[in-house]
Structure formats: structure tokens, C-alpha cells
Amino acid sequence: MTPDDVTPYDMTPDDVAPDGMTSHAELGLRADRVTREAGGRLIVDGVTLAPPPGSTVGLLGPNGSGKSTLLRILAGVLAPASGVVTLDGDPLRDVGRRTVARRVAVVDQDATTQVELSVEEVVRLGRIPHRRAWSPSTAQDEEAVREALTRTGLSDRAAQSWHTLSGGERQRVQIARALAQAPQELLLDEPTNHLDIQHQLDLLSLVADLPLTSVIALHDLNLAAMFCDHVLVLREGVAHASGTPSEVITEELIAKVYGVRAVVTTLADEGERFTRPSIRFLRN
Ligand SMILES: Nc1ncnc2c1ncn2[C@@H]1O[C@H](COP(=O)(O)OP(=O)(O)O)[C@@H](O)[C@H]1O
Numbered sequence: 001m002t003p004d005d006v007t008p009y010d011m012t013p014d015d016v017a018p019d020g021m022t023s024h025a026e027l028g029l030r031a032d033r034v035t036r037e038a039g040g041r042l043i044v045d046g047v048t049l050a051p052p053p054g055s056t057v058g059l060l061g062p063n064g065s066g067k068s069t070l071l072r073i074l075a076g077v078l079a080p081a082s083g084v085v086t087l088d089g090d091p092l093r094d095v096g097r098r099t100v101a102r103r104v105a106v107v108d109q110d111a112t113t114q115v116e117l118s119v120e121e122v123v124r125l126g127r128i129p130h131r132r133a134w135s136p137s138t139a140q141d142e143e144a145v146r147e148a149l150t151r152t153g154l155s156d157r158a159a160q161s162w163h164t165l166s167g168g169e170r171q172r173v174q175i176a177r178a179l180a181q182a183p184q185e186l187l188l189d190e191p192t193n194h195l196d197i198q199h200q201l202d203l204l205s206l207v208a209d210l211p212l213t214s215v216i217a218l219h220d221l222n223l224a225a226m227f228c229d230h231v232l233v234l235r236e237g238v239a240h241a242s243g244t245p246s247e248v249i250t251e252e253l254i255a256k257v258y259g260v261r262a263v264v265t266t267l268a269d270e271g272e273r274f275t276r277p278s279i280r281f282l283r284n
């Protein structure tokens with residue numbers, strides 16, 4: 001399969017709602033044939049990504065394949081050179097920044113804060129798009145902060161200084177901040193990087209179970225297979241393959257995209273309710 005053979009990544013059924021007005025395909029956040037150039041070359045090259053609302057999508061690909069750039073384009077942080085990102089059918093550039101900030105939460109790789117803040121104060125930053133300028137936080141704001149801390153297991157760390165946290169704890173605080181934002185779309189760039197295995201599983205379970213659309217750049221193919229409904233594999237900025245983890249994560253793909261030998265078997269999960277690929281890497 002060459003990149004040219006890959007149909008644009010669109011998992012949305014193109015059925016039309018009963019009112020005949022809204023196509024399902026227009027709901028949510030989607031990128032259509034977006035490109036981005038840097039250093040005189042295309043680092044994202046005609047990528048289409050249309051996650052069905054509520055799904056968990058894994059963004060896979062080697063270092064430098066364009067995952068972070070695509071997430072920034074989706075978040076509206078970087079403008080595409082061509083192509084368009086839409087939110088419920090409206091081009092992102094026409095949607096106000098505040099509206100985007102209320103809808104879309106981003107957890108960057110290695111997010112940091114310069115000022116001295118407590119865990120709770122960092123999480124409260126997630127409420128800014130929902131607050132009027134200069135107005136104090138409301139009971140609803142505080143409830144959202146409390147719930148985000150609970151969901152991420154950070155309630156008893158609320159008063160601790162951000163600067164005294166471990167890398168993994170900081171990562172969880174960033175997730176909590178994103179949850180406090182009450183987004184409908186959540187974009188995460190390698191959120192499991194600093195986490196031990198238990199916290200990797202906890203975090204991805206939490207994200208996959210949230211009733212919102214998540215796009216997660218991930219390195220770990222087994223985690224992608226466990227938690228993602230769909231995966232998109234980038235290779236040198238191009239969408240190389242897309243589909244369910246079982247369709248996409250194969251020995252051939254791993255050899256071609258990552259240059260690594262692997263044995264892929266099928267595992268049954270949850271009493272055979274569904275199967276997923278399980279990947280074991282071999283020494284080259
Ligand atoms: N501002 C920039 N100038 C030049 N090259 C860039 C710039 N930003 C990203 N790149 C290059 O684009 C490619 C894709 O980067 P990135 O999206 O960070 O990939 P990934 O997240 O998959 O590792 C990399 O080769 C990177 O070096």
C-alpha cells in the first residue's frame with residue numbers, strides 16, 4: 001500500500017440527519033486536506049481527519065511524522081497553508097477564539113508554568129474561557145475544578161505547588177486543567193510519556209471513557225490498540241493508513257512505517273466482546 005492508495009481519513013458515516021439539514025459529517029472538529037510547510041518542506045501533507053463525535057482517535061507515526069503539527073492545526077494554534085479545519089462545519093478562522101477555547105482543550109507535551117501556582121490554581125486556569133473578564137469564579141467553576149481533580153485522582157494534591165510535582169503528576173494536572181475546561185474536543189500530545197504503567201492505563205481509560213471526542217498522539221501501539229476506536233498513521237506528514245486498530249496495526253505496517261520487526265496477534269478483550277491487536281517487537 002502506498003500513501004497514494006489511502007483514501008482520506010474520514011470515519012464519519014455520510015448519512016444525513018432526519019431534518020435533512022445537518023450532515024453528521026459536519027459535526028465536531030475536523031481537518032480537511034490540511035497542509036503545513038516548515039523549513040522549505042511539507043511537514044503535514046494533505047491530511048484529512050474527521051473523528052466521529054465521542055470517539056477516541058489515536059495519532060500514530062514515528063518521530064517527526066507530523067503528529068504535533070497536525071494537533072496544533074486542529075487546535076487552531078497553527079493555520080494550515082491549504083485545506084481547512086472546521087468546527088460543526090464552520091471554518092475555525094471564522095469561529096471566535098473564545099468559542100474555540102470553550103470547545104477544544106489541548107494538553108501539550110511538557111506543558112509548564114512560569115509562575116508559582118498550586119495544583120488547584122493550574123486546574124482553575126481551565127475555566128478562563130468560561131468566565132467573564134475580571135469576574136470572580138462561580139460555584140459552577142469551582143464544581144468543575146473539584147470534579148476534574150477528583151477524576152484525575154489529584155484531590156489531595158490541590159494545595160501542592162506545581163513546581164514540586166513529578167513529571168507524571170504534572171501531566172495529570174494538565175489533564176485535569178483540560179477537563180475543568182469542559183471541552184467537547186480534547187487534543188492530547190503524547191500524554192502518557194512521563195507516566196508509569198498504572199498511570200498510563202488509568203489516564204487512557206479516563207480519556208477513552210469521557211463522553212467527548214479525543215485525538216491522542218501516541219507512541220505506544222499497544223496502548224493505541226487498547227484504547228482507540230480509530231487510528232491514523234502519519235508518515236513524513238502524509239496519512240499512510242487509517243481505520244480501526246485491527247485494520248491498521250499489522251506486521252507489514254510496523255515494518256514499513258517504523259522499520260521494526262514485530263509479531264502481531266489478536267487478543268480478545270472483555271469476554272470476547274471485541275478483539276484487538278497485541279504487538280510484540282523483535283530485535284532487528
Ligand atoms: N518550525 C519548524 N521549522 C522547521 N521544521 C519544523 C518546524 N516545526 C516542525 N518541524 C519539523 O516538522 C516535522 C514534524 O514535526 P512534528 O509535528 O513535531 O512531528 P511529531 O510530533 O510526529 O514528532 C519534524 O521533522 C520537525 O523537525
Ligand SMILES: [Mg+2]
Pocket residue numbers: 067068069189217
Ligand atoms: Mg510530537
